[in-house]
Amino acid sequence: MVLKKTLKETPSQTAGPYVHIGTLPSVAGIDVPTHRTPGNTGLEGGAPIIIRGTIRDGGGDLVKDAMVEIWQANAGGSYGPGRTGWARSHTDFETGEFRFETMKPGKAGGQAPHITFMIFARGINLHLHTRIYFSDEADANAADPLLNLIADAGRRNTLIAQPDPGSNNTWRFDVVLQGEGETVFLDI
Amino acid sequence: MSARSTPAFDPRDRQWHPQALVPNYNSTRLRSPSEPLLQMPPSVSEVSGPVFGHNELGALDADMIRNAAVSGDPVGERIVVSGRVLDEYARPQANVLIEVWQANAGGRYRHVRDGYLAPLDPNFSGYGRCMTDSEGRYTFRTIRPGPYPFPNNGCAWRPAHVHLSLFGASFAQRLVTQFYFEGDPLISRCAIVNTIADPKAVDQLVAKLDMDAQVEFDSLAYRFDIVLRGRNGTWFEEGCS
Numbered sequence: 001m002v003l004k005k006t007l008k009e010t011p012s013q014t015a016g017p018y019v020h021i022g023t024l025p026s027v028a029g030i031d032v033p034t035h036r037t038p039g040n041t042g043l044e045g046g047a048p049i050i051i052r053g054t055i056r057d058g059g060g061d062l063v064k065d066a067m068v069e070i071w072q073a074n075a076g077g078s079y080g081p082g083r084t085g086w087a088r089s090h091t092d093f094e095t096g097e098f099r100f101e102t103m104k105p106g107k108a109g110g111q112a113p114h115i116t117f118m119i120f121a122r123g124i125n126l127h128l129h130t131r132i133y134f135s136d137e138a139d140a141n142a143a144d145p146l147l148n149l150i151a152d153a154g155r156r157n158t159l160i161a162q163p164d165p166g167s168n169n170t171w172r173f174d175v176v177l178q179g180e181g182e183t184v185f186l187d188i
Numbered sequence: 189m190s191a192r193s194t195p196a197f198d199p200r201d202r203q204w205h206p207q208a209l210v211p212n213y214n215s216t217r218l219r220s221p222s223e224p225l226l227q228m229p230p231s232v233s234e235v236s237g238p239v240f241g242h243n244e245l246g247a248l249d250a251d252m253i254r255n256a257a258v259s260g261d262p263v264g265e266r267i268v269v270s271g272r273v274l275d276e277y278a279r280p281q282a283n284v285l286i287e288v289w290q291a292n293a294g295g296r297y298r299h300v301r302d303g304y305l306a307p308l309d310p311n312f313s314g315y316g317r318c319m320t321d322s323e324g325r326y327t328f329r330t331i332r333p334g335p336y337p338f339p340n341n342g343c344a345w346r347p348a349h350v351h352l353s354l355f356g357a358s359f360a361q362r363l364v365t366q367f368y369f370e371g372d373p374l375i376s377r378c379a380i381v382n383t384i385a386d387p388k389a390v391d392q393l394v395a396k397l398d399m400d401a402q403v404e405f406d407s408l409a410y411r412f413d414i415v416l417r418g419r420n421g422t423w424f425e426e427g428c429s
Contacts, residue, residue: 003277003420004277007275007276008276008388009416011206011384012364013365013383013384013393014364014383015351015364017302018297018302020299022289025313032313035246057219063219071233079236080238082238082240083239109233114233116234123213123218124216125206131233145228146226178218182222182223186227187200187202187225188197188228
C-alpha cells in the first residue's frame with residue numbers, strides 16, 4: 001500500500017523557561033504526587049552508571065533552564081518495555097548540571113552503545129537531538145554508522161562521554177550549543 | 189534490524205518548523221547551533237520510544253481547574269480544549285502522552301523562577317496531562333491563560349498560549365509546541381510566533397473557538413488538532429521490543 005502524506009507536522013515552538021511546570025513539576029515547585037521521580041531510567045541488569053554534564057551557549061555561559069531527556073537500550077541492546085530506558089532531568093538552576101542514573105546500554109541494531117539525548121529550552125525553537133557514546137567502546141565506536149558520518153575527529157569526539165575522574169561509574173557529557181567545540185546535533 | 193530502502197521517517201521539513209537562529213527572538217542568538225545538523229535515516233534508537241500507560245495519570249491530571257484547587261475554583265475564563273492527534277498520513281495516534289503547562293489567568297506562572305507582578309492563583313498550578321484514546325482524541329479542562337511581558341528587545345508580550353509536549357510511539361515523533369487562541373491580536377506581534385516563516389504554519393498553532401463543544405452555562409471550548417511525524421508504512425524494524 002502506498003501512503004500519501006496529506007498533513008504537515010505541527011510546527012515546534014520553544015519549551016520556554018517554565019518547561020519544568022509540565023515536565024518536572026517538583027522542580028518548578030509544584031507537588032504532583034502521581035508524577036514520577038526524574039533522572040532514573042528504571043533499567044535493571046548490567047553496569048550501573050551515572051551521567052553528568054552541562055550545556056553551554058555560544059557565549060560560554062551555562063544554560064541553567066533546560067529540560068533534557070534520554071532514551072536508551074538495556075545492557076542486552078533491547079529497547080523498552082514500556083518507558084523503561086527513558087528518563088528526564090534538568091540543568092540545575094545554580095550549578096547548571098544535569099544528572100541521570102541508568103545502566104550502560106548494549107549494542108542495538110548494529111550500532112555502538114549509545115544514548116539518545118534531547119534538549120528543550122528557552123531559545124531552542126525545535127528541540128536539539130544528539131547522542132552520548134562512551135570512550136571505553138573504541139572498537140564499537142570505530143564501526144558505528146553515525147559516528148562514521150562525521151569526518152572531523154574533533155567533532156566526532158563531542159558525542160563521546162568521558163569517565164569522570166572524581167567518581168566511580170560516572171561519565172561526563174558536556175554539551176556546547178554553538179561555536180568552538182560545538183556538539184554535533186542530529187536530524188534523524 | 190534489516191536494511192530497507194525506505195527509511196521509517198522522512199526528515200523533518202525544517203522550512204515549516206521555526207529556524208534555529210531568528211535574531212528577533214533574542215534567546216536564539218547564543219542557543220542555536222552554527223553547524224548544519226547531521227542527517228541520518230532513523231535507526232531502532234529513534235523508531236522505538238517510551239510507552240506510557242493511561243494508568244500512570246492522576247485522576248485530575250486532565251482537569252486543571254481542579255487539580256491544584258485548595259479553596260475553590262481558579263479565577264478566569266473556564267475552557268475545554270480538545271482535538272485529535274494524527275500523523276502526516278492522517279492516521280489517528282493512540283496513547284499519545286500530552287503534557288500541558290501554562291500561566292494563570294493573569295499571565296503568571298507557578299514557577300520558582302517567574303517573578304511577574306501578576307499574582308499567583310492559590311487554586312491553579314498550570315500543570316496538566318492527558319492521553320489520546322484509540323481514535324487519537326484528547327481533552328483537558330483549564331483556565332484561559334493571560335498574556336504576559338518578557339524581555340526581548342525591550343518589553344515584548346506573549347499572546348495567550350498553552351505549552352504542549354507530546355510522545356508518539358517513536359522517539360522520532362517527539363514534539364514540544366504551543367498553541368494560541370483564535371483572534372488574539374498579539375499573535376502576529378510575537379517574536380516567538382514569528383520564528384515560524386510560513387503563515388499557514390502559524391495558523392496550524394491557532395486553536396479555534398468550538399461553540400458546539402461548549403459546556404452550557406459552564407465553559408467555552410477550543411479545538412486544537414495536532415500532527416506528528418508519520419512513520420512510513422512500508423518499513424518496520426526487527427528486534428525492537
